[in-house]
Amino acid sequence: MTATQNDSSNNRLTRGLERLAEIDPHAQQNVINAMAEIAPDFATYLFEFPFGDIYDRPGLSLRDREVVTIAALAALGNAVPQLKVHIGAGLNVGLSRDEIVEILMQMAGYAGFPAALNGLNAAKEVFAEVSADSD
């Protein structure tokens, strides 16, 4: 085994947690708590693959990666809790509220008005929570 393999192995989890902390400082603990009783290994996979492998790649900024994830989850429409996490994450990595609203309105043409409306309602809740936190 080469040092490089060694290094990349060890860093996967570390880098995933770093990327996750950048997009949402509470997400690591929330995921660990949610999965603790049921599937603790799954928390590790979540840190390692989407965040350590994909979000850590250099080809796209974290801001752009949140655009991608918000659009995908709003289109699918079956993962509101995760959509809300990524709307909050989008705010943390540089998307404005107006940009997030634009992304969600654009869904009307590609996944239908109900998908857009439900995404906008999720954003309304996240924006209200963020405003309350910052009071």
Place this chain on the structure above:
Amino acid sequence: MTATQNDSSNNRLTRGLERLAEIDPHAQQNVINAMAEIAPDFATYLFEFPFGDIYDRPGLSLRDREVVTIAALAALGNAVPQLKVHIGAGLNVGLSRDEIVEILMQMAGYAGFPAALNGLNAAKEVFAEVSADSD
């Protein structure tokens, strides 16, 4: 009726066709041809609503709007012809091939590896067509 209403009405179609021409110079004619026999009004709605109303809004660049649409269509997985149009459109408005590949790989975590693989295969076809055209 105010001049503004007048103006905004008339410009909806015009602006939609302008935005569409920016993302894909052949799309207007392709849509008109495809819908000619079956639903010519639908071509107009397509120019007016997603492009004249949404893509024309100032809050998000055309490049970002293509990130949104590519992510949504790859996640849904049931609209490969439109995904290919928007992969080509993404190239036309400033996305690099590598950025498009990153968007599609990111789908593995949010819509599954098959959705990502099928998106990457669609990109491979579009990239090959674009390369052939530019020879």
Place this chain on the structure above:
Amino acid sequence: MTATQNDSSNNRLTRGLERLAEIDPHAQQNVINAMAEIAPDFATYLFEFPFGDIYDRPGLSLRDREVVTIAALAALGNAVPQLKVHIGAGLNVGLSRDEIVEILMQMAGYAGFPAALNGLNAAKEVFAEVSADSD
């Protein structure tokens, strides 16, 4: 600009609001309220495109359009609030409770028994609210 363009432009929003009032007298205000803080323009698009452009077309009755929308939303299964609005709308434009139940039961064969069950549960809630209102 011709008078016709003028007219059709101005009427899009007006006609959308008329169609919406026919299917649900409270929907306009509900949508405006829901979108007020987050995306007020989106309420306008909703009135203009699905209702002013599509529902207003002469080729299909409002009753048939509600059959279409109830079937589509029950099949997709990811838009229960909108499904409930359109079940209520169906009652307002001439669908009987029995016809709505038939539409939803038919989903068992095309989108699966869970989609049908969830649609029927949504209908049960709407029918109970309507009965309570009319007491």
Place this chain on the structure above:
Amino acid sequence: MTATQNDSSNNRLTRGLERLAEIDPHAQQNVINAMAEIAPDFATYLFEFPFGDIYDRPGLSLRDREVVTIAALAALGNAVPQLKVHIGAGLNVGLSRDEIVEILMQMAGYAGFPAALNGLNAAKEVFAEVSADSD
């Protein structure tokens, strides 16, 4: 066992085949041929449940049932062969081409423009086949 139970049992398959013949005279043989090698019992279930149980119910006309099925399949977007069968069936039970086009255009607002476009393309193919057959 009562005569009624007896009767309803025997008639399920018979009535399903009658309803299917009304919407598409070739469908029975096509389904039998398609499933012959792989799952012949599945052809029987298809005749019995969606057609013998559901389509045979009195609460909705065959014309309305085809409106429901076309809308659901166009919204789901993952069953083009079956959508084409039901577009043809719609024509056979009294839907006009224009009404089918209206149903499919309405999908733009509930499942997105790509779902509507793909449904309209399916209709274009079916209409062309029907026109060719009638020459």
Place this chain on the structure above:
Amino acid sequence: MTATQNDSSNNRLTRGLERLAEIDPHAQQNVINAMAEIAPDFATYLFEFPFGDIYDRPGLSLRDREVVTIAALAALGNAVPQLKVHIGAGLNVGLSRDEIVEILMQMAGYAGFPAALNGLNAAKEVFAEVSADSD
């Protein structure tokens, strides 16, 4: 009509109720109650087709059939109430909690991490209810 047809007809409902009782002793009454006001015939179809026709077939064990249903419902992600019923049913027909967790974690690769997380959260709720019941 032969005795066999007679027999198979009469047994469809009986056998469906037997299979359903094996996977969940409360399901029959729950379904009857849920559908009583809105669509009592639909309860009968549910007992007859998925359970009397399909679950009763000899080619796959009830344990394997629950693997199939849990995977399908977790992938679709739009039928959480039914997913919870079938997670409980899986426990009743021999799946261990660990096996159910494995099925749901595997969804991360095929339907995305959010689908897997939502499935695992549903399982956490069911496991807690089952533990509380057995106290």
Place this chain on the structure above:
Amino acid sequence: MTATQNDSSNNRLTRGLERLAEIDPHAQQNVINAMAEIAPDFATYLFEFPFGDIYDRPGLSLRDREVVTIAALAALGNAVPQLKVHIGAGLNVGLSRDEIVEILMQMAGYAGFPAALNGLNAAKEVFAEVSADSD
């Protein structure tokens, strides 16, 4: 870094390729070829995460994992190429043709008859290819 971490890192790819070879001896090369021009890293992720991390876990047999994947992909209905790969894989790890047919027929109740029909058609093609190969 501990030896264990080292070991687990190095084995992820190795174990993923071993599991993949067990379910389909041609898949590794097919994936490498398909992704070579467009996204070679994605082939690695595919070997590492779904196969090295998930399929390699001890809690579920490879045979059961293929039941899970076939059910999920047939339910989603938007990944026919991958469904065909996993139908072939199911045969390789101990599922009989009849068991695969049962899994796909069961989809009629959970994702609709069209999803089941399209899955059965995919199976028919795979079974024919396998029979031809073994002549």
